[in-house]
Amino acid sequence: MGNIVWLASYPKSGNTWLRAFxxxxxxxxxxSVPLADLPQxxxxxxxxxxxxxxxxxxxxxxxxxxxxxELAEAIAQLSPFGMGNPEPVFxxxxxxxxxxxVIKDRHVKIRLAAGGRTMQGIGFxxxxxxxxxxxxxxxxxxxxxxWNGRRxxxxxxxxxxxx
Numbered sequence: 001m002g003n004i005v006w007l008a009s010y011p012k013s014g015n016t017w018l019r020a021f022x023x024x025x026x027x028x029x030x031x032s033v034p035l036a037d038l039p040q041x042x043x044x045x046x047x048x049x050x051x052x053x054x055x056x057x058x059x060x061x062x063x064x065x066x067x068x069x070e071l072a073e074a075i076a077q078l079s080p081f082g083m084g085n086p087e088p089v090f091x092x093x094x095x096x097x098x099x100x101x102v103i104k105d106r107h108v109k110i111r112l113a114a115g116g117r118t119m120q121g122i123g124f125x126x127x128x129x130x131x132x133x134x135x136x137x138x139x140x141x142x143x144x145x146x147w148n149g150r151r152x153x154x155x156x157x158x159x160x161x162x163x
Contacts, residue, residue, distance in 0.1 A: 061091045064117040072144045072153055092155075093137045094163050095119075102127045108157070112138065120145070123157035135163045 027033050067090075081087035095112035103109050108123040121140060123129070140155035 060089060061093065064092065064095070064114045064119060067092075067119065067142060067153060067155075069144065069151075069153060072142050075142055076144070087141050089139060089141055089158060091137065091139050094135045095138060096135050097133055100133075110157070112136070112155075119155060120152060121155035121157050123160070126157060129160075136160045137163050 075088055078085070078088070092112070092114060095114040097110060098113050098118060099109075099111040101109045106125055106127050108126045108129065110121045110123070112119050112121060121138065122145075138155065138160040139158045141158065143154050143156055145152050145154040
């Protein structure tokens with residue numbers, strides 16, 4: 001899966017030690033971060049800006065080369081998704097719209113291209129949105145669409161905008 005590193009921590013199972021590890025990695029100060037200072041690195045919610053500082057890009061931004069069946073399968077293993085376990089959401093920037101179709105007067109089926117690859121996407125209840133042409137930034141969850149004996153990667157659109 002390329003350069004993606006998955007870290008999981010569960011309450012009361014070493015969560016403080018994982019926070020300490022990540023705080024020291026981010027601080028990179030040559031000295032240990034005091035335990036009292038951990039909240040500035042990790043609070044109740046994830047702090048994606050810390051990853052962004054290390055990786056040089058948002059944690060949720062992917063290129064089409066990074067979107068693979070293996071990634072979709074790994075994400076599926078994290079299910080079921082819900083209030084306590086939100087579904088991972090990703091973003092691609094500057095993808096070219098190859099095809100845009102309205103399905104059943106309510107949904108949008110699109111095909112995007114970037115980096116020499118194409119990708120299918122579906123946007124439920126997005127038919128009222130303006131038909132776009134050119135390039136877009138898209139926010140989506142990743143899924144495997146199994147239909148008629150075929151298994152394809154598909155972006156389930158959450159939002160999009162012109163670039």
